[in-house]
Amino acid sequence: MATDYDAPRRNEADELGEDSLEELKARRAEAQSSSVDVDETDFNENLELPGADLSNEELTVRVLPKQEDEFTCSRCFLVQHRTRLAATRGDQLLCRDCA
Numbered sequence: 001m002a003t004d005y006d007a008p009r010r011n012e013a014d015e016l017g018e019d020s021l022e023e024l025k026a027r028r029a030e031a032q033s034s035s036v037d038v039d040e041t042d043f044n045e046n047l048e049l050p051g052a053d054l055s056n057e058e059l060t061v062r063v064l065p066k067q068e069d070e071f072t073c074s075r076c077f078l079v080q081h082r083t084r085l086a087a088t089r090g091d092q093l094l095c096r097d098c099a
Contacts, residue, residue: 066079069081069082070082071085071093072093073093073094073095073097073098074092074093074094075092075094075095075098076095076097076098078095080095084096086098086099087099
């Protein structure tokens with residue numbers, strides 16, 4: 001006998017038959033009434049505000065100097081690869097985003 005693997009699988013609950021209308025309504029009400037109780041004080045304790053004292057934090061990213069095939073955009077001051085160079089105005093180099 002051939003098996004259709006694309007057909008939805010049926011479990012024991014499906015085979016027991018349909019539930020009564022009242023049971024279905026009760027399940028729906030339970031599912032909709034469940035809400036998460038979030039304490040606002042717990043949320044605020046984990047929130048870091050801008051300007052917080054980060055003097056004890058260490059830099060965990062390896063910083064490389066600008067490479068020979070990179071340039072610094074004169075408008076956004078981001079280091080970009082040479083393939084992102086869009087325009088040159090005098091000694092000012094502009095990336096594709098700023099051009």
